[in-house]
Amino acid sequence: MNIYDLTIHELKEKIAAGELTPAEIKKAYAARINEVEDRVKSYITITDELAEEELADYENKKEGLLAGIPIAVKDNMSTDGIKTSCGSKMLENYKPPYDATVVEKLNEAGAVIMGKTNMDEFAMGSSTENSAFFDTHNPWNLNHAPGGSSGGSAAAVAAGECAAALGSDTGGSIRQPASYCGVVGLKPTYGMVSRYGLVAFASSLDQIGPITKDVEDSAILMNVIAGHDPKDSTSIEGKKEDYTEYLKEDVSGMKIGIPEEYFNLEFDEEVKASVLAAVEKLKEAGAEVETVHMIDASYALAAYYVIAPAEASSNLARYDGVRYGLRSEQAADISEMFTNTRLEGFGDEVKRRIMIGTYALSSGYYDAYYLKAQKVRTLIKDDFDRIFNDFDLIITPTAPSTAIELESKSDPLEMYHTDIFTVPINIAGVPAMSVPCGFDSSEMPIGLQLIGPHFGEGKIIQAAYTLEKLLNIKEKRAEL
Amino acid sequence: MTTKYETVIGLEVHVQLNTNSKIFCGCSTEFGKEPNENTCPVCLGLPGTLPVLNKKVVDYAIMAGLALNCDIAEYSKFDRKNYFYPDLPKAYQISQFDLPVAENGEIEIETEAGIFNIGVTRVHLEEDAGKLIHEGSIDKSKGSLVDYNRTGVPLIEIVSEPDMRTPAQAKAYLTELKMIMEYLDISDCNMEEGSLRCDANVSLRPVGQEEFGIKAELKNMNSFSAVEKGLEYEVKRQQELLDEGKKVVQETRTWDESLNKTISMRGKEEAHDYRYFPEPDLVPLEIDEAWKEEMQKEIPELPREKYKRFISELGLPEYDAGVLTGDKDLAVFFEEVLSDYDDPKNLSNWMMGEFLRLLNENGHSPFESGVSPINLAKMLKLIDQDIISGKIAKEVFEKMYNSGRDPETIVEEEGLKQISDQDELENIVDAIIEDNPDAVEDVENGKERAIGFLVGQVMKETRGKANPGLVNQMLRDKLMN
Structure with a gap:
């Protein structure tokens, strides 16, 4: 196996055994980037200098959980002095003066940050085609999208351009690209990972999480990034778990719910068959599987497309050209400067969501849209809580299909629909992981979604780890 | 003023709290620093930053609420008030919309006309905005500069009921509020420095009518006298309009100190839609009995x-x-x-x-x-x-x-002790009697006032140290028996 194909835990073992040095690892990944990046285009910024600096500091951090491990970070997480563009022309040259909490944690753990990955502008999109700069290509088939919005992170992991990456997930933006790219993506419980320094899209839904080559790496990365942060009032105070303790091949007695309303939706038959086959394996391994009834996912999607744009319309209002980022040169007065800056700086999808959100919060419409959506949100939360009273986990597909072809979906509503299985999870605030469960007839990866109750990351990891062993497909890599 | 109309005034008062650090970050609130010295990524609203509530600010707001006889909310929350302005770095102000920290209070005020109770609708918390600075004057300056030192300085907004009937009552209410804040030691309450700011809603209605007239909102009154003068002007302006059979227009007006009048700023149509919604970056505020009691103890x-x-x-x-x-x-x-x-x-x-x-x-x-x-x-x-x-x-x-x-x-x-020793004064008193025969004669002829003159002479002689009562008595004893 190539060095760039190795997982975090494999690299750690080799470093510990003296078979590889961090410098050799870094060199191998840099060479891999050099080799495939012009075809995959995962990165907006390659931070080679930063990686060298971190490598030079290796001796001081070699006890760290990620000492010497090459990691990629989505370009919406603030990096001190390094461009953080959010895939937008608005922030094309913006360099934050501070590190996001997760970036600080990566640094403390000794990670070697390889670069900042491409994404849909301000994380709004499901294919990374909304990046203001360029498309990222799916390593399994370059004509296909990597998914989004964390498409750059998922593609970088799948292409061996990093050992693992951080993504952010507001309605599926970690899980859906993980599914499209045949890697593992975890969206933790809301509040589990600090959002400080994550450029906000929809504050009540955004959550940072790991995108990795296998489940064990996901647990390791969670050990690094999870935990209370006094700088984020919505981050949860509580005891820190060691997620690697859940790396057990055991699902006996675990109760798994299969929501009929989700499986009854119209979606790719190959995906459905693959997910159900994987569920069958878990059943054979001792899990108790039962059909359950839940609120139709389309209600969650409707609520999401009111709440997320509403928050976004406010969160993105600060990009007004006054202090940083793009400022339009075409303006006679302040009001025109605001308007033209935003006209020139934002792409179509961002503008569309700002307009939807502004409308939903406007006086006279607030009750009919925002307030109603919040009520739906409460019902959906309650619905998940109800299921988790009796079940350990829920399983659904991650996405209705395998990776879509680039430029294949021009209708935004059709694109929104690719998040039908992932959006309800953010609405409920619970954790969920996409784990590869097979391939379709075009050899494109299929993802299965494991959903757990609040703080149920451990159970998810345990079931996903077991499934990974049962399916035995994780060694398979995209050929580039 | 005629008695045809009754004036109705309500005040919205912003009070800057004098905590050491800002409401949502650790920056200093010290006044008069170099522009943008008291700033950090959080109060500058840089992408990715999040607010963390300063507990002291809530302490002060609870104290203010208690001192204004309000009910303190058990459950309160923050909301975003959205609008674009260069002094507002996030393009929204974190404020409180429907669940303020305190509600339903009242305070007693006194004017020459008597004692009145003025209702306090609510007390809510919010963050201050920055300041635009112009070189020379706003008309001549080539551009605007922004100082964000004030951004995130904690404020409470105290909204009164429309209970005031005269500008004098409004001034008395504002004065009483200022004194209460000073007694609580939660604000410097300096109108000139902007740590106390006052907007007013003013309307007139025919005497006996229950329904309120159409109101104008008055801004930019930067001193206590400006509040009184601005309100007096506005009452007169509305009264004249109504007397002429015209209508008062609902609008925001600004008090121009140099012109001594109020000027229209914007009409009802141009009023902002602030699109308030709950601030998702902060958790709701829960104030229990123990916290309230602790704050009650702090109130002098x-x-x-x-x-x-x-x-x-x-x-x-x-x-x-x-x-x-x-x-x-x-x-x-x-x-x-x-x-x-x-x-x-x-x-x-x-x-x-x-x-x-x-x-x-x-x-x-x-x-x-x-x-x-x-x-x-x-x-x-x-x-x-x-x-x-x-x-x-x-x-x-x-x-x-x-x-x-x-x-x-x-x-x-400095030897300033009063001479109350009769022996010590005897010679001086005698000398004064001898040197002032005319006055002595006046006294002897019953002119009591002349005694005062003689006492004064003794005081002068002793450079003020003689006990005047004793001297008076001694002179009476010597001359009037």
Whole structure:
């Protein structure tokens, strides 16, 4: 196996055994980037200098959980002095003066940050085609999208351009690209990972999480990034778990719910068959599987497309050209400067969501849209809580299909629909992981979604780890 | 003013809280620093930053709510108020919309027309915005500069009920609020520096009509006198419109101090839609009984209670009580002296006379002068014990004020003790009688006033040190028997 194909835990073992040095690892990944990046285009910024600096500091951090491990970070997480563009022309040259909490944690753990990955502008999109700069290509088939919005992170992991990456997930933006790219993506419980320094899209839904080559790496990365942060009032105070303790091949007695309303939706038959086959394996391994009834996912999607744009319309209002980022040169007065800056700086999808959100919060419409959506949100939360009273986990597909072809979906509503299985999870605030469960007839990866109750990351990891062993497909890599 | 219309005024008062750090970050709130010195990624609203609530700010808001006799919310939350302006870095202000920290209060005010209760609708927390700065004047400046030092300084907004009927009541309400905040020591309440700001809603309605008239909102009144003048102007303007059969337009008007009038700023149509919604970056605020009780303990006797007590328990005239309680430090000073001295009226005379005169001349607050409460008490006792005369006392007091020395030392070292020894005065009195035969004759002819002249001559001779009462008695004994 190539060095760039190795997982975090494999690299750690080799470093510990003296078979590889961090410098050799870094060199191998840099060479891999050099080799495939012009075809995959995962990165907006390659931070080679930063990686060298971190490598030079290796001796001081070699006890760290990620000492010497090459990691990629989505370009919406603030990096001190390094461009953080959010895939937008608005922030094309913006360099934050501070590190996001997760970036600080990566640094403390000794990670070697390889670069900042491409994404849909301000994380709004499901294919990374909304990046203001360029498309990222799916390593399994370059004509296909990597998914989004964390498409750059998922593609970088799948292409061996990093050992693992951080993504952010507001309605599926970690899980859906993980599914499209045949890697593992975890969206933790809301509040589990600090959002400080994550450029906000929809504050009540955004959550940072790991995108990795296998489940064990996901647990390791969670050990690094999870935990209370006094700088984020919505981050949860509580005891820190060691997620690697859940790396057990055991699902006996675990109760798994299969929501009929989700499986009854119209979606790719190959995906459905693959997910159900994987569920069958878990059943054979001792899990108790039962059909359950839940609120139709389309209600969650409707609520999401009111709440997320509403928050976004406010969160993105600060990009007004006054202090940083793009400022339009075409303006006679302040009001025109605001308007033209935003006209020139934002792409179509961002503008569309700002307009939807502004409308939903406007006086006279607030009750009919925002307030109603919040009520739906409460019902959906309650619905998940109800299921988790009796079940350990829920399983659904991650996405209705395998990776879509680039430029294949021009209708935004059709694109929104690719998040039908992932959006309800953010609405409920619970954790969920996409784990590869097979391939379709075009050899494109299929993802299965494991959903757990609040703080149920451990159970998810345990079931996903077991499934990974049962399916035995994780060694398979995209050929580039 | 005619009696056809009744004026209705409500005030929205912004009070800057004097916490050391800002409401959502650790930056200093110190006034007068270099532009943008007191800023950080959080208060600059940089992408990815998040607010963290300063608990002290909530403490102060609870105290204000309690002092204004409000109900304190068990459950309160923050909301975003969205609008674009260069001084607002996030393009939204974190404020409170439907669940403020405190509601349903009232305070008592007093004007020449009597005592009134003014309702307090709500007290809510919010963050201040920055400041635009223009080179030269706003018209001539080539651009605007922004100073974000003030961004994130904590504010409470106190909204009154439309309970005021005259500009004088509005001024009295504002004065009472300022005093309460000062007594709580939660704000500097300096209108000129902007730590106390006041907007007013003004409308007129025919006497006897229950429904409110159409209101104008008045802004930019930057001093207490501007509030009164602005309101008086606005009442007159609306009254004239109504007298002419015209309608008042609902609008926002600004008080122009140089023109002495209010000017239309924007109409109802241009009013903002702030698109309030719950702030997702902060968790709701829960205030339990224990927290409320803890804050209740921090609340000192408030100005109105003190005023009433000074009248009822200390027997002070209303005027004295008003002046002394009008300034918290003055009241505290007064009471500290009283712990060593037991004639409140005599003390009040001294404080309102000499002390206030010197404080005003020097621009000092009560505890900034050389006079300590204990030394003032000592000085008053020296007068009462006839050790110094009232006249000498003024001299002693001024020396105390300027040097900080204690009165006994001053009297001792400068030989200012009153001469109350009859033997010592005998020769001087006799000499004055001998030198002033005309006055002596007047006295002997029954002209009592001439005695005063002779006493004055003795005082002059002793450079004020003679005990005037004793001298008077001695002269009477010698000349009128």
